[in-house]
Amino acid sequence: MSNLHRIQQLLEYLKEEPDNPFNLYALALEYQKHDPDKVAYYFDTLLQHHKNYLPTYYHAAEFFAQQDHIAKAKGIYEEGIALAKTSKNDHALRELQNAYLNFQFEYE
Numbered sequence: 001m002s003n004l005h006r007i008q009q010l011l012e013y014l015k016e017e018p019d020n021p022f023n024l025y026a027l028a029l030e031y032q033k034h035d036p037d038k039v040a041y042y043f044d045t046l047l048q049h050h051k052n053y054l055p056t057y058y059h060a061a062e063f064f065a066q067q068d069h070i071a072k073a074k075g076i077y078e079e080g081i082a083l084a085k086t087s088k089n090d091h092a093l094r095e096l097q098n099a100y101l102n103f104q105f106e107y108e
Contacts, residue, residue: 006030021050029059038065047076054083054092059100070107077103
């Protein structure tokens with residue numbers, strides 16, 4: 001299945017289930033290959049309207065760091081770590097903490 005086909009399919013899913021954060025998340029990941037503006041839009045939408053959707057934080061922070069939005073990436077990592085702690089998701093917490101540590105070595 002081509003990337004364009006997956007995007008079209010995900011856009012249909014989004015129309016059918018506009019409140020399902022996974023559809024926004026999957027679109028952000030699919031657009032990473034060729035449209036950073038859409039990636040930013042979908043991650044920002046998730047971070048504003050689906051704050052408890054934990055998978056967003058790792059990829060959004062990484063994306064914004066790569067786009068040289070360092071302060072924004074730092075805040076996203078910190079919010080994700082706090083959310084992982086309050087939701088008692090140890091696996092996500094370890095992943096976010098490790099990614100944040102690597103981020104700090106690279107960008108701070």
